[in-house]
Every structure is written in C-alpha cells, then in structure tokens.
Amino acid sequence: MKKETLGTCPVCDKKLNITRLTCNSCGTTMEGEFTQCKFCRLTSKQKNFIEVFIKNRGNIKEIEKEMGISYPTVRNKLENVIRDLGYKPQPTEQISKTEILKKLSDGEITAEQALNMINE
Template sequence: MSKAPTYRAPSDCPVCGDELITTRLGCRNCGSELAGEFGHCDFCALDERETELLRVFLASRGNLREVEKHLGVSYPTARARFTELLMKLGLGSDANTVPTMTREQVLSEVATGALDPAEAAVLLANLD
C-alpha cells in the first residue's frame, strides 16, 4: 500500500483565527474512524524551520554552539531563534528572555544571510 502524502494540518481557523481542534481520526488501512474532541499537539503547529531547529537542538543535546554551526548562523541568532521557539511553545517566561543584539549585529547578520529580514525586523523592534 503506497503511503499518502502528508500535509500539515492548520492550527488556526481560516475564518475567525481561533484555535482548531481535532475531531476525527481515521485509519488508512481499514477505514475505521474515531470521532470526538482530541487534545492539541503543540509541536504539530511548528513550521518546517522550527521543527528543524528543534531536531538540531535535541541532536546536539542542547548545545547552542552546535546549533549555531549546523544552521550556519551566529550564536546570538541561534539563541534568538531558540527563544522564539520556546515562546511559541509557551515555554518562554516573558519578553525579557529574548536575547539582545545591537542594531549593528542584526544588520550584519542580515548582510551575511545568517538572519532573514523578518527575524531582523522582530529583533530590531525589540531594541526600541
């Protein structure tokens, strides 16, 4: 039996923006279905980049220097990305946990391609 392609389920309602819940599960093999309200998976809401960061972090046993090397970014960028991941998973305590970089460091990271413009915009907004 060939495996069907896997798609990421959306986590937010495209109509109102509220959190979606899982209400039906099915078996590809026998066609059985189970209906009900099932618990939310925090990790299922991560995008590919965030999942890769988490995999690299776990594979490196929590060593951010190894994450930095694997992703080809600076240590402050690796740390900032990991802090953003923690915040998304509800594990960050507050905005004070976001590491600070100088404006020059952020712009330098963008210039080398180690930091994308969207991340830079968030970091620069936190500097103000």
Template structure:
C-alpha cells in the same frame, strides 16, 4: 502519500482542530474534537529548528554549524520556541534578553562559542550594565 496537517486555517487563519483519526493498519476510525500537541501548533520553521536542536543534543555549537547561523541567532530562535510554547524568557528591565556571564563562560568552556564570540558577548553585557546606570 501522507501530508502534514496544517496548524492554522487557510481561510481565516485560526487554529485547526483534529476531527478524525484512523488506524493505518485496520482502518478503524475515531471522530471527535482533538487538540493537537503544543509542538504541532508551532510554525514549520520552529519545528524544524527543534528537530536540528534535538539532533545536535542541544549543543549550540553544532546547531550553529548545521544551520549556518551564529550563537546569538541560535539563542534567539530557541527563546522564540520557548515563548511559543507558552513559557517566559528572562529579560532585563530594558526588555533585552538576559545572557548571564556564567552562561557565556559555560558556553565557552563547552566549546559552543569561540573566545572571540565570548569576548564580544561579555563586552556587550558590560556596556548594557553601564547604560542602565
């Protein structure tokens, strides 16, 4: 039976290091201090989200259906993964994530969101612009 390696210590909560590797065929063992990849360090929920996202080839509409969540939730989870991997998510001056008009229209054109969802997002974007003035 194979188990998934924990990414943080169950005692203190700090990052775990890989200290031993072995070949499943010839049983060769290597010991040392190895750093896990960025994806291995992500929480289980984010790794599962990435798996679904890749399975759906990045099609947000398909991710929505597969996970039973809304377009904004998919975007928020994707932004969370991006941030966890050490990259910046573009934000407005007021701290809210930027959803550009062209992104909304592109998602609508690709069939990733409904006309109603696009209208709601565009209205929200417009009201945010008015609040900033």
C-alpha cells in the same frame, strides 16, 4: 507520500481543530474534537530547529555551524520555541563584555557574533 498534519490555519494562522481520525489499517473512524500535541502547533521551521538542537545536544556552537546562523539567532529561535510551546522564557542572562571578548579570543565566536552579542 504522507503529509504532516497542519498545526495552524494556512489562511489566518490560528490553531486548527482536529475533528476526524481514521485508522489506515482497519478503517475505524472517530469524530469529535481532538487536541494536538504542543509540538504539532510549531511551524515546520521551528520543528527543524528543535531537531537540529536535539541532534546537537543543545551545543549552540554546533547548531550555529549546522544552520549557518549566529549565536543571538540561535538564542532567539530557542526563545520563540519556548514561548510557542506555552512556557514563559526565562530572562536571558546578560553576558559581560569581558566574557564575550574571552569567547572571541578563544575562537568560540566570530567578531560579527561578538558585536551582535554586545549590541543585544
């Protein structure tokens, strides 16, 4: 079983440098300094979140169901991934209390989620 390349040091959590690549087919080996893709630097939990996000086509309601987490938690995870990919997260648009209550009455969110959104 092949293991995924680590993106960060398991001791200090800093970025790792790749210095050697080997082809499993022909045995060619290259040495030097190689960069990792942005996604390789994400944690396994972040990669799992991205996979669930893509699978559900960004539908936050479906992501909440699959992962068993609240709307604010989905948003926080997404903001963390955006930041760790090197982008500046957009300021989150504040949702009005009226909109939150409408989502609650439409069954889009639970009472607990509504309270979390109001307290954000």
